[in-house]
Amino acid sequence: MNQDPIFSPSEFVDVFNQSIEYSFPFVTVEGELSNFRVSKNRWVYFDLKDDEATVKCFGTVYMLPGPLEDGMLVRIVCSPRLHPQFNFSLNVQSITPVGEGQLAKAAELLFKKLEAEGLFLVERKREVPYPPESICLITSLGSAAHADFMKITAERWPALKISTIDSLVQGANAPEQIVESIDKANKSGINYDAIVLIRGGGSAEDLAAFSDERVVRTISASRIPTCVAIGHEIDESLAELACDLRASTPSNLAELLVPDKQTEQNWLRNSKMQTSLALGSVIKRAKDYLSNANNLINSRMARMFSTENERLNSYSERLKLLNPKTILKRGYAMVKDKNGKLITKGANLQKGESVDIIFTDTSRRAEII
Template sequence: MSRVPVFGVSDFVAVFNQTVAYAYPSVVIEGELSSFRVSKNRWVYFDLKDEDANVRFFGSVYNLPGPLEDGMMLRVVGSPQLHPKFGFSITVQSIQLAGEGTIKKAAKLLEAKLSKEGLFEQARKRMLPYPPKFIGLITSAESAAYADFVKVIGSRWSGLEIGLYDVQVQGEDAPTQIIAALEYFNSHAQAPDVLVITRGGGSSEDLQVFNTESVTRAVAGSRIPTLVAIGHEIDVSLAEMAADMRASTPSNAAELLVPDRQRELAELHDVNQRMSDSVQRAIARAREKLSAFDEQSRDYINLVIRRQRVQLESTRKLLSVINPSTVLKRGYALVYKDGTLVRSKTATKRGDQIQIRVADGQFGAEVQ
């Protein structure tokens, strides 16, 4: 019979930890959350349990995907160890929500928390440039979402640049990569006009990254306007709610960002045709008015001429009436004394020599 080794307590703890670290440097455990608590806003303690057992976990608040409550299903990655004073526990490396019900519940809790902070307020939303000259695209380079977005952009518009930052859009590393992409573009010397974060549809677990607190805050904190397009019509992710604009699919995102070249050309043609027709109508109306004005002008000038002729004839007749020659022809005579017209009998006396002018001549006479 082999001899059973005898350990001191400290030695056993050391050997146990070495053995476990060699055999299971990391483990993934899924279970129901219980006894969850936060200490000093820095450390978290909780258990994961099933019907037959429970395991203690210890970690940092920075490991949390968002607000948690007992009863949620979690998938935790961690390293098991036996602490000299506190016993067995698993030190948390990462935490993922497990199960559609838990994911939705966690999203609701986080939504309530961030709403109180005003992260989803409409007043925070910025207008996107239309069309942008430079688009920063955050997605998987191998995804259908990337292909669809680029294809639709190219078919609708030209002359713009797309800068791709290749990231995972699901899984444990996705949040860190998406946040790094946002930080990269925001610190870029030649920053894009707009940032687009997109992926196709998927299950609640696939889309979980877009409901994490870290990604949602990073989207809301971007200095560059953001458009988030997750191909999932049923539920709107928190990242979409925090963005300046959301789209239902990658293709829809492209349609919102740039106009349709063919439609724009057709509209320009229609506008040009309407303007041309309007100008032609204006010219026709002007010609009609000018023609009418010419006719009215001629009528007016003829009227003025006729009036002048009538007035001239009236003046001529008046002059004829008051002309001394005309008066003399009617039997009247003009009397002059020393070349001055005699207007009264008192202007002469007996013996004065006078001249008398009649219609056909003049003669002299003496006043008697």
């Protein structure tokens, strides 16, 4: 006769946990949050209940998406465990509010908390280099958002270098992967000009990762400027409020990040043409100025030379009139004594004195009688 196995309490707990781990390694449970509390800023305890049952849950603060309140409807991903001393509980890996109302309430609580810390201040935002030389793109590879962003940046600015990190952008594991991807970009040693986080639109639950406290804090603390676009124009996620540059869609963000190559080329051509015209105008004005200045100088020099020439001619005429030879030519003569001294008065001459009479062409000796 077969005898059923007999277990000690600890043995039964071990067997039970092995069995349940094999059958249910991870389960997803939805219920109303109650008795929520945080212990020592590390451990999280709460009950998950519905109208017929209540189960105790345990986790760490690191898996929290943000502040939570009793009465919220939440979804948890967990591992069932039977503890040797604390009975049956669910070991929680992630917790997410369920439904737009609950998500909005959770986001509002987190917004107030982070706003009080100054995470959304405009003064904190940094300028993203324009155009950037290289960026790190974090998104789901193969998604429409990824394809649109790559297409538009390639068309507008082919010189942009893009490194892509594949990451979940929705679901329970998305916040952790996004945080790891941002940290990886910051620690890569590559001097990215920006980290770009994008996804397409979706429901409030699809976009919940972008209002997760872990994601928002990581974006705010990033060494590299951050850009976020989630393709949802109605409501802003907290990630968008915390980042340095946000856009309504991934396509719009691509247009904000880089200029259009054709537009820039046209601008360069127009600038070159305008510069050439402006330079030509400057050169022409300079030539005209120099020509006018030269004409003015020549005119002034001519007038000056004419004036000086007239003055010199006047002086020359005066000198000619004062020249003794000119006077002699008019019939006058000069009388000098024997010593060659000019005699101007006849009273100064004595009878018998010899004088020299000088004419324009010769001189004669005469005696006073």
